[in-house]
Amino acid sequence: MSGEKAKAIALLSGGLDSALAAALTKRLGFGVVGVNFSTGFCTGQGRCDTVLAAGKGLGIPVRLLDVSDEYLEVVKHPRFGYGSGMNPCLDCRIFMLRRAKALMEKEGAEFVVTGEVLGQRPMSQHYRALKLVAEESGLGDRLVRPLSGRLLPPTYPEKRGWVRREDWLDIQGRSRRRQLSLARQWGVDWFSQPAGGCCILLEKAYAARLRDAFAHLGPDRMKKEDFALLRLGRHFRLSPKVKLVVGRDETENAMLSGFAPGRIRLDFPDVPGPTALLEGEVSQDELLLAARIAARYADSPPGEETRLIALMGGKPTELRVKPLSPDDPRLRELRVG
Template identity: 45%
Template sequence: MQRKALALLSGGLDSTLAVKVMLEQGIAVEALNFTSPFCTCTGKNAGCKSEAVRVAGEFGIPIKVLHKGAKYLDIIRNPRHGYGKGMNPCIDCRIYLLRKAKEYMTTCGADFVITGEVLGQRPMSQRRDTLRVIERESGLEGLLLRPLSAKHFPPTIPEQEGWVDREKLLAIQGRSRKEQMQLADDLDVKNYPCPAGGCLLTELSFVSKVRDMFDHSDQVNLRDCRLLKVGRHFRVGPQTKVLIGRNEADNQLLEGAMQDGEVALRWNEGGSPLGVVTGEVDEHLMQTAARILLRYTKAEPGRDCAIKLLRNGGEELRQITNDFTEADIEGFRI
C-alpha cells in the first residue's frame, strides 16, 4: 500500500527538497501552501503561491492553496509564545499552520505531514526545544516528519512503521545552505528560487505600520493588512489614517481597495498621487490629509490649491493651502 504525505510547500528550496526526498522513496505527496499579506515575495523573489504551484506542477503533485485567514491576525496581535525580533510570532504561526494541515489530512487522505524545517536554521522557531513544542501543540506528535533533519530526532511513526526509509533521510542542521544546494544538485532539482522566503513581520521598518494598525483598531481585517504594503502611511487622528500612493501602481491599488465611507483625494490642477483617507473622517482631518497630499505634488508652496474629493460616488472641490513643511509631515508619518 502506497503511503501519502501532506507537505507544507512554500516553494522555497527547503520545502521543495523535502517533497523531492519523499517522492524519491515512492511516497505519494500532496502539497499545502499558505499565503499571507505579510509575505515579502515578489515577482523577482517568487516564493509564495506562484512558486509553490510551479514546483507542484514540475513534480506532478496536487496542491491546495489556502489563505492564513482572519484568525491569524489574532495570533499576531497576541501570540502565546511571543515575538521574534519584530512582530513575527514564528512559533505560534507554525503551530497554526500545522493544525490546519492536520485538519486537511482527513480530507486528502494523508498518513503524515512533512515540512522543510531544518534544525538550527531559524533562531526562534527551529531550535530543538521549539520544534518539540510546535509538534506537540499542533497535535501531530509522531506524524510530523522533517526529512532534511530527521536523523537529529527520534524516529517518527512513518519511520518506525517502515513507510519511510530512515537511512535515506538527512541530518542537515544550521544556517548554511551548502548542504541543501548540494542535495538539489544530487536530486536534479533545478530553477529553485532564493533559499528562503521572508516575512515582513520581521522587518522593523514595516512593524511600525503593523503596530499602529493594531493600536488604533479593534477590528483589523485582511484588506487593512494588504494595504500596509502600499504607499506612504500617515496617522492624522486616533481612528483616521491617510495612505498616499508612491506611483501609478499604488494609486490603482488604493483606488480599487476603497470601501464605503472612505475618501479619495487628488490635486485638481496637475498630475499627483492619489490619497485615501480611511477610518473616521471630518472636515479638519480631511484638510490635514489634503495638506499632506500636496507635499507630494508640484504645487507651489504657500498657494491655495484645488483638491478633488471623491466619496460615495460623489465629487467635490476644496481649496487647501499648500503650507505643510517636511517637518510637519514627519509628525504624522507612520
C-alpha cells in the same frame, strides 16, 4: 523498505528546503501530496507558480489552499507572541500544521513533512520550538522534518520500519550550502531564492504600520481590507483617531481608489498628484493638514496654492492649500513605517 504505499503530505512554501524535503520523501518511495497555504501575507511574485512548478518537477499533486480569513486570527492574537516584526511564527506553524493534519486525514496520508531545519530560524526552528509545534499541531510523531530527521527524535515512519534513521539528513544551522549541493545533485531547480523572508509580517515598515493600527484601532476591529491597505502608500498618523494614506505611484493610486468607500478621498483635479485617503473622525484642521501633506507629493509649483477635491460620502468639497515644505518636520514625525 516496505513503505511504498504510505502517503505523506508535504508543505511546499516555494522555497528550497520544503522542495528538498518533499523530494527526499519521494526518493524514499512514499507517495507525496504537496500543499501550500495562502495566508494573505505572503510576499513574492508568482509564488503559487513556483509551488506548482515544484509539484510538476516532483511529479506530485499539489493542493493550493486559501486560509487568509482564518489566518487573521493568528496575526491578531498569537499565543506565543511575535518575532522581530509582527510575525507570529510559532502560532503560524501550528496553524498550518493543523491544516496539514486535516488534509492528511482527508487524503488518507500517514504523516506530514516540512522543510524545517534545526537551528535555521531563531524563533521557530530551535529544538524546543520544533517539539512544541509537533505537540500543539496534534501531529506528534507524524510530523517529520526530513532535512534534520537524524538529529530529532524518531518519528512515525521510522517507528513503523518504513525508513531507517540514516535515510533522513542531519542538516542544521543557517548555512544553505548542503541544501544547494543536494539541489544540484537531485536536479531540484524549481524554488525561489530566499530574499528577506516569505512573509510581509517580517518587514519593518509593514510591522510598524500594523503595530500602529493595533494600538489605535484595536486588532478586533480590523477587517481583512484594513490589513491589505497597510501594504500600500505612505502612512501618516495625524491623531489617535485619524490616519492618512498617500499613494506613491500610479499603480498605488489606482489601487487606493478601491479602498475609498467609507473613507475621505483627496484628488488633484488641476495637476498630477497622488490619490490620498483619510480614515477616522476627521476634524477640519486635520482635513487641511492632510491636504497639505498630500499636496507635498503633487506636481504643483512650490509655495503656491493647489486645488484639491475631497470626496466625503460621494459629496465633493473643494479645498485650496499650500503644500507642506519637504523639510517640514511633521512629514517625518507623523509618518508610520
